[in-house]
Amino acid sequence: MKIATWNVNSIRVRLPHLTSWIDSQLPDLVAIQETKVEDCDFPIAALEKIGYAAFFSGQKSYNGVAIIYKKSSDLKKIEGPHFPDSQKRFLAVNFLGIDLINIYVPNGNSVGSDKYQYKMDWLLVLQNWIAKRLKENKNMIVMGDFNIAPEDIDVHDVDMWKDKILCSKLERDAFNKIINLGFCDAYRSLHMKDKSFTWWDYRLNGFKRNLGLRIDHILVSTSISNSIKNVGIEKSLREMDRPSDHALVFAELDA
DNA sequence: ATGTCGCTCGAGGAGCGA
Numbered sequence: 001m002k003i004a005t006w007n008v009n010s011i012r013v014r015l016p017h018l019t020s021w022i023d024s025q026l027p028d029l030v031a032i033q034e035t036k037v038e039d040c041d042f043p044i045a046a047l048e049k050i051g052y053a054a055f056f057s058g059q060k061s062y063n064g065v066a067i068i069y070k071k072s073s074d075l076k077k078i079e080g081p082h083f084p085d086s087q088k089r090f091l092a093v094n095f096l097g098i099d100l101i102n103i104y105v106p107n108g109n110s111v112g113s114d115k116y117q118y119k120m121d122w123l124l125v126l127q128n129w130i131a132k133r134l135k136e137n138k139n140m141i142v143m144g145d146f147n148i149a150p151e152d153i154d155v156h157d158v159d160m161w162k163d164k165i166l167c168s169k170l171e172r173d174a175f176n177k178i179i180n181l182g183f184c185d186a187y188r189s190l191h192m193k194d195k196s197f198t199w200w201d202y203r204l205n206g207f208k209r210n211l212g213l214r215i216d217h218i219l220v221s222t223s224i225s226n227s228i229k230n231v232g233i234e235k236s237l238r239e240m241d242r243p244s245d246h247a248l249v250f251a252e253l254d255a
Numbered sequence: 256a257t258g259t260c261g262c263t264c265g266a267g268g269a270g271c272g273a
Contacts, residue, residue, distance in 0.1 A: 061262050202259040
């Protein structure tokens, strides 16, 4: 099984990038974030043309998530937690006995802001839902834009980012609480020492200077973590014309 | 470097979010 997560930062603009990657890699499932379209505007026809279907949950302008899968696959949508607002940041399915959760964690703006508190509250709701759900099905993959760099090795300039948004202690604690429910960080499990990033700011010529953070993750429950065979970051998508500010992260599992 | 993108509203460019 080949799966991927990608913050596309507008499905309208990134549709050609996405369909070309899917068409060449033929993944079983792709979780995307920041689609920025209402459901009536989701470009389902372009995906059907290359043999894929999708679940999507979007809103105007901001947020929005989707799970794209092969038409021939049998997937069932799972109901998520009740978040305290209607922002579209969560979508989950069951596929081959595995719960696959796509999340777009709030950015948080700056440490101590209202948006930071909202991020922490959102993460707690998510953590509690995952803990409960794991009791029903221990096979789970949580993937998406976490907006958290888990460790210093995931940051290009540790001093500059120390205690800043995406790197603060409370955010990292929240990430580790989810890990400690029984997950492994798939990328880190196969690349223990690599300093690799999944997001580079559009400003400051960030990508060319490699001023990045690793904030997009695939967490695999320990019940199936032995099946992880390959994990990588598709930087080629960040090198294209009109790129997303995120690269895609993929994983291959025996399943 | 308040840096660059993508979006909305609404007809040009300001304002927001990331």
